[in-house]
Amino acid sequence: MKKVYIERLKTGVEGFDPLIKGGIPRGFFVAVVGEPGAGKTIFSIHFVAEGIREGDKNIYITTEESKESIIRQAAMFGFDFERAIDERRLVIIDALMGGRDDPWSLQELTVESLVNKVIEAKRYLGYGRARLVIDSMSAFWLDKPAMARKYSYYVKRILYRWDFTALLISQYAVTTSLGFGFGIEHVADGIIRFRKSIVRGELRRYVIIEKMRQTEHSLKMHEIEIKDGIGMRVVGETKYRREDTALPPSVTARMLASEIQKLLEIPDSEDEHSHA
Numbered sequence: 001m002k003k004v005y006i007e008r009l010k011t012g013v014e015g016f017d018p019l020i021k022g023g024i025p026r027g028f029f030v031a032v033v034g035e036p037g038a039g040k041t042i043f044s045i046h047f048v049a050e051g052i053r054e055g056d057k058n059i060y061i062t063t064e065e066s067k068e069s070i071i072r073q074a075a076m077f078g079f080d081f082e083r084a085i086d087e088r089r090l091v092i093i094d095a096l097m098g099g100r101d102d103p104w105s106l107q108e109l110t111v112e113s114l115v116n117k118v119i120e121a122k123r124y125l126g127y128g129r130a131r132l133v134i135d136s137m138s139a140f141w142l143d144k145p146a147m148a149r150k151y152s153y154y155v156k157r158i159l160y161r162w163d164f165t166a167l168l169i170s171q172y173a174v175t176t177s178l179g180f181g182f183g184i185e186h187v188a189d190g191i192i193r194f195r196k197s198i199v200r201g202e203l204r205r206y207v208i209i210e211k212m213r214q215t216e217h218s219l220k221m222h223e224i225e226i227k228d229g230i231g232m233r234v235v236g237e238t239k240y241r242r243e244d245t246a247l248p249p250s251v252t253a254r255m256l257a258s259e260i261q262k263l264l265e266i267p268d269s270e271d272e273h274s275h276a
């Protein structure tokens with residue numbers, strides 16, 4: 001068989017890259033999903049820190065924390081994001097707290113303004129291999145869950161030409177997990193899922209690669225750990241036990257009922273909210 005060479009970008013998370021044959025293929029759009037506190041942002045911070053180390057251009061869009069919060073979180077693991085910004089190796093686009101005086105703030109939470117800002121940032125950083133993190137995509141369809149798939153497709157289609165390897169973060173949603181057909185998973189080249197559970201009174205975190213095109217990836221759930229001063233690392237394989245990660249059936253049923261309710265209430269006009 002002919003050997004196919006694929007350029008892969010290291011994530012910078014110790015123990016993770018071997019699970020995906022060395023890294024994420026260049027140009028891929030990878031969905032990073034999981035509940036709050038599962039480790040999505042910290043994983044993305046490592047990905048960008050590795051990009052800075054390797055001389056890539058890096059863009060981080062933050063919708064759920066301020067730019068300062070991301071910089072502080074990175075500093076806790078020894079990554080100097082402030083310096084990377086000064087050296088034109090990183091742009092953090094603040095869609096949450098960014099004021100009018102911040103040229104990299106996002107004044108409007110729409111996918112169009114997001115895409116335009118990302119292109120502007122890429123032009124500013126210059127040619128070359130680039131890493132992009134959108135933390136999170138969920139913010140752009142909070143009030144329109146049915147638009148998730150269409151928006152994700154739009155983002156990928158436009159940004160594809162700009163030499164990005166991207167992490168698109170999404171909060172865990174019952175709709176996507178039950179296969180309603182919405183969400184970024186459908187347009188993603190890869191899916192990395194973070195999970196958490198409480199085992200004997202202690203919070204544990206896990207990661208599993210659910211999809212990675214062109215890659216013979218690990219199919220096992222792995223336990224991860226986050227340590228002050230160090231960051232995230234993969235500890236090792238873990239036995240999947242449904243009771244560790246599943247919600248009780250009654251909770252799932254209630255969430256499902258409310259999701260169906262939401263779907264029934266979705267306005268058919270996209271402009272519905274712009275007059276508010």
Ligand SMILES: Nc1ncnc2c1ncn2[C@@H]1O[C@H](COP(=O)(O)OP(=O)(O)O)[C@@H](O)[C@H]1O
Binds near residue numbers: 035038041076
């Ligand atoms: N300096 C640190 N040392 C140890 N653990 C940390 C540190 N900073 C954050 N954490 C852990 O990481 C969690 C946040 O992870 P994060 O990646 O932000 O989650 P999310 O999936 O919501 O993006 C915190 O709840 C905490 O448990």
Ligand SMILES: [Mg+2]
Binds near residue numbers: 040041042064135
């Ligand atoms: Mg986060």
